[in-house]
Amino acid sequence: MTFKTHTPPADLLAKAERWREDIAFRQEVLGKPFDFTTTWGIFSPQQLDDGSLMLLDYVDFQADDDSIDLGCGYGVLGMTAARECPEGMHTLIDKDFMAVEYAKRNCEANKLRNVDVHLSNGFNHVAKDKDFSLVMSNLPAKVGKEQHYLYLLDAYARMRPGARFYVVTINGLRQFMKRAFTEVFGNADKVKQGKTYTITRAVKE
Numbered sequence: 127m128t129f130k131t132h133t134p135p136a137d138l139l140a141k142a143e144r145w146r147e148d149i150a151f152r153q154e155v156l157g158k159p160f161d162f163t164t165t166w167g168i169f170s171p172q173q174l175d176d177g178s179l180m181l182l183d184y185v186d187f188q189a190d191d192d193s194i195d196l197g198c199g200y201g202v203l204g205m206t207a208a209r210e211c212p213e214g215m216h217t218l219i220d221k222d223f224m225a226v227e228y229a230k231r232n233c234e235a236n237k238l239r240n241v242d243v244h245l246s247n248g249f250n251h252v253a254k255d256k257d258f259s260l261v262m263s264n265l266p267a268k269v270g271k272e273q274h275y276l277y278l279l280d281a282y283a284r285m286r287p288g289a290r291f292y293v294v295t296i297n298g299l300r301q302f303m304k305r306a307f308t309e310v311f312g313n314a315d316k317v318k319q320g321k322t323y324t325i326t327r328a329v330k331e
Contacts (some may be wrong), residue, residue: 133235155206158184161235162199168225170202177263177323178202184317184325185262189213194252194284196277197221201229201243203262208238217256219246248273248278249280261291267299274302278310278328285330292327294316300324303308 136276149164149171151275164171165220170178172281187210194217195204204218222224230243246252265272279293291311295303297319303326307314313327318325 137202143217155179155202156165156210158209159200160205162200162202162232163235164228166227168222168228169199174202175264177294177296179293179319180320180323181262181264181325182206185209185260185292186290187251188259191229191260192256192258193217193262194256194258194281195280196248196261196263197266198229198243199225199264201232201263202230204241205233205236205238206234207260207262209236209243211260212240214240216241217252217258218243219249219252220229221245221247227279236265248277249284252284257286257289259286259289261285261289263291263295265295265299265303267296271302271306275306275310277291287330290327292325294323294325297322297324300326308320 130249145166149155151161151173152161153174187207189211190213191207191211193211196219198218198220199205201218204216218229218241224325226243226245231240233243254308293303304314307326307328313328315327316324317327
């Protein structure tokens with residue numbers, strides 16, 4: 127049996143070379159610009175996703191908040207907290223090593239010093255002595271309810287009295303988040319529901 131030699135089309139190969147290059151863009155967040163570098167394979171690489179931007183519009187940032195961005199991607203939630211809460215320290219974690227690498231680069235490029243960016247599956251590799259007054263997450267829909275509960279339970283254990291947990295989800299998860307927040311925190315507040323996303327908040331009482 128003989129096999130024909132196949133070579134992918136030249137135009138596809140040329141596109142692939144461009145796709146391997148970093149993606150760079152500038153976008154305003156809460157009225158001020160950030161510069162981002164991303165890559166294909168990370169969530170929403172060409173522009174900030176609408177869910178994260180919607181969430182940030184409704185977070186009650188306090189100047190001295192110590193925050194954690196749970197599943198940070200390339201960093202927009204934690205970066206915004208670091209800028210809006212200059213007296214606090216801000217932890218950005220993700221289980222994807224590429225996301226963490228680009229989040230570090232983006233924090234450095236935007237001269238954010240009050241940050242700690244590192245690899246962690248949920249809270250598994252967050253220092254045990256760290257606690258937080260603000261938790262934020264753009265929760266992915268596909269990780270399963272078990273992982274969502276682990277995020278909530280682990281966050282609850284690390285939150286100070288009065289700390290706030292803001293989450294944005296697709297609307298299909300809003301009832302689950304209300305139920306899960308109520309089970310874990312004893313309260314849940316639907317902050318905003320749009321056409322696609324819902325923002326839910328719980329407070330550690």
